[in-house]
Amino acid sequence: MGLYDQYLAMRIRVVDTAPPETVALVLTERDLLEDGAYETMAQFLGWTFAFGADQVVVYVSVLDEGVIPTLRRELKSMESSQRIAVRTPDDEARADAPVQVSIGLGGKHEFATAVQGIAREVEAGALEPDALTGDDIERRLVFPSAPDLVVKTGAERLSDFMIWQSVYSELHFTDVNWRNFRRRDYLRALRDFQERQRRFGE
Amino acid sequence: MLARVRQIIRGTYERLLESELSDPPAHVAVIQDGNRRYASKRGGEPTDGHRAGAETTEQLLEWSDELGIEEVTLYAFSTENFARPDGEREELFDLISKKLREFADADRVHRSGVHIRALGDIDRLPERVTEAVDYAESRTADYDSLYLNVALAYGGRAELLGAARDVARRVAAGDIEPGDVAVSTIESELYDGPTRDVDLIIRTGGDKRTSNFLPWQANGNEAAVYFCTPYWPEFRRIDFLRGIRTYQNREQSWRQTRARRARALVTALGTSTVPDARRTLDRLRSALPSSERTVEGNGVAESEPEMSD
Numbered sequence A: 001m002g003l004y005d006q007y008l009a010m011r012i013r014v015v016d017t018a019p020p021e022t023v024a025l026v027l028t029e030r031d032l033l034e035d036g037a038y039e040t041m042a043q044f045l046g047w048t049f050a051f052g053a054d055q056v057v058v059y060v061s062v063l064d065e066g067v068i069p070t071l072r073r074e075l076k077s078m079e080s081s082q083r084i085a086v087r088t089p090d091d092e093a094r095a096d097a098p099v100q101v102s103i104g105l106g107g108k109h110e111f112a113t114a115v116q117g118i119a120r121e122v123e124a125g126a127l128e129p130d131a132l133t134g135d136d137i138e139r140r141l142v143f144p145s146a147p148d149l150v151v152k153t154g155a156e157r158l159s160d161f162m163i164w165q166s167v168y169s170e171l172h173f174t175d176v177n178w179r180n181f182r183r184r185d186y187l188r189a190l191r192d193f194q195e196r197q198r199r200f201g202e
Numbered sequence B: 001m002l003a004r005v006r007q008i009i010r011g012t013y014e015r016l017l018e019s020e021l022s023d024p025p026a027h028v029a030v031i032q033d034g035n036r037r038y039a040s041k042r043g044g045e046p047t048d049g050h051r052a053g054a055e056t057t058e059q060l061l062e063w064s065d066e067l068g069i070e071e072v073t074l075y076a077f078s079t080e081n082f083a084r085p086d087g088e089r090e091e092l093f094d095l096i097s098k099k100l101r102e103f104a105d106a107d108r109v110h111r112s113g114v115h116i117r118a119l120g121d122i123d124r125l126p127e128r129v130t131e132a133v134d135y136a137e138s139r140t141a142d143y144d145s146l147y148l149n150v151a152l153a154y155g156g157r158a159e160l161l162g163a164a165r166d167v168a169r170r171v172a173a174g175d176i177e178p179g180d181v182a183v184s185t186i187e188s189e190l191y192d193g194p195t196r197d198v199d200l201i202i203r204t205g206g207d208k209r210t211s212n213f214l215p216w217q218a219n220g221n222e223a224a225v226y227f228c229t230p231y232w233p234e235f236r237r238i239d240f241l242r243g244i245r246t247y248q249n250r251e252q253s254w255r256q257t258r259a260r261r262a263r264a265l266v267t268a269l270g271t272s273t274v275p276d277a278r279r280t281l282d283r284l285r286s287a288l289p290s291s292e293r294t295v296e297g298n299g300v301a302e303s304e305p306e307m308s309d
Helices: A003-014 A029-033 A037-050 A065-076 A107-123 A134-139 A183-195 B002-020 B035-041 B046-067 B079-083 B086-105 B107-112 B127-140 B156-172 B183-188 B215-219 B237-269 B275-287
Strands: A022-028 A055-061 A084-087 A099-103 A149-153 A170-174 B027-031 B071-078 B114-119 B146-154 B200-203 B224-227
Touching: A003 A183, A022 A029, A029 A037, A029 A055, A029 A065, A029 B237, A037 A055, A037 A183, A065 A084, A065 A099, A065 B237, A065 B275, A107 A134, A107 B156, A107 B183, A107 B215, A134 B156, A149 A183, A170 A183, B002 B237, B035 B046, B046 B071, B046 B086, B046 B107, B046 B146, B046 B237, B071 B079, B071 B086, B079 B086, B079 B146, B086 B107, B086 B114, B086 B127, B086 B146, B107 B114, B114 B127, B127 B146, B146 B156, B156 B183, B156 B215, B200 B237, B224 B237, B237 B275
Parallel strands: A022 A055, A022 A149, A055 A099, A084 A099, A149 A170, B027 B071, B027 B200, B071 B146, B114 B146, B200 B224
Antiparallel strands: none
């Protein structure tokens, strides 16, 4: 580890701003088709937990659902010291693990599925439409946590991921190729996060 | 003298930027942040900042009209803003009411055919604001050259929750089956307002988050974002042009990136596993440099006819 990395890590540890507890990472399937992609992923997960995160959510956007089985297999065989829950567009079950991965399960779709669940309870008479609250929605989302920090590779675009959960998230864009993403790149994202004042629109 | 020179240089640069702009984004959403920080930097009250910001807002409309943008959505008052101190909040309501009426009467608005609409939980606003909203909406209802959506008492989660409630009511009324609830069902229950997905979000004031603004229309559409540091009252036409240019560069690289993603998929898995990727590649191939236009290894020639579309 270089001096600069050590310096960055030290800066992050001495600042009294809390580190992000929930970190989201947004990638594309192409990032994961390249050599070394899963090694970078395993390292990334290690860095996030080492720097105070207790939850990591990864979104892999896919151009073609045909790639999902391949990605799922690779992710399952990846070495990780944390439990990983993988969800795809057909899944409705809530993800419950320190590392949660969505392969192609986008935010609009996730939200619509949650409302479908609500609709079933309304039909069964178990829920009154007027009494519906944000909690009723959050209970039915596949990915329950709101990310404090979203790290996205590639262009500065928003992504169709956790659209309800990420409305207040700090966004960090990096143009580093995923397979070249290093510890220092994550440290930069953390420093960036700490330097911003979180005001929640007040 | 120096100021004059600077002005000439800025004018030239602006014209250069402008000449490079074609295909502007159809829908631009703006988070006009930094009014209060601008005022406090100058030793003024928050309200002074809001007033200065309102002038920028008027100019923004003019710039948008000139560039052929079809829809602009402004984050004028968020659900979180209800927590502001009473005095500031009331003055904001005064200012918003006054500006809505001014817009509704302005020659420019009628000349350009600007259709003004409010977006949000309007019922939560005081009467003077809702009256001004009604006035502006009714005076401009017949126009369709440029849509101006003013987000008032707006929160993205409130909008999504409202849509979920409306769907739930329709289910309770036996109007729709739970199994039929889909993305399009939610879409039809969002606030009347934005008619198009958001292409570009601009945020002034240096922060990099979207603060509960248009999650469905912007995140859902993978909108480009342009975060910039000037406070809203300092935001100039040239900053706006930079934002537009950023959007255009992203559009171009987006096509190329998608083509590369499709190519990587076809190369790794073969056309039969990823037919959608194959179609995307065929459609966007022209965005790739010629050296990347063929796919090796799968025996798929560039000229293979595509019958399945």
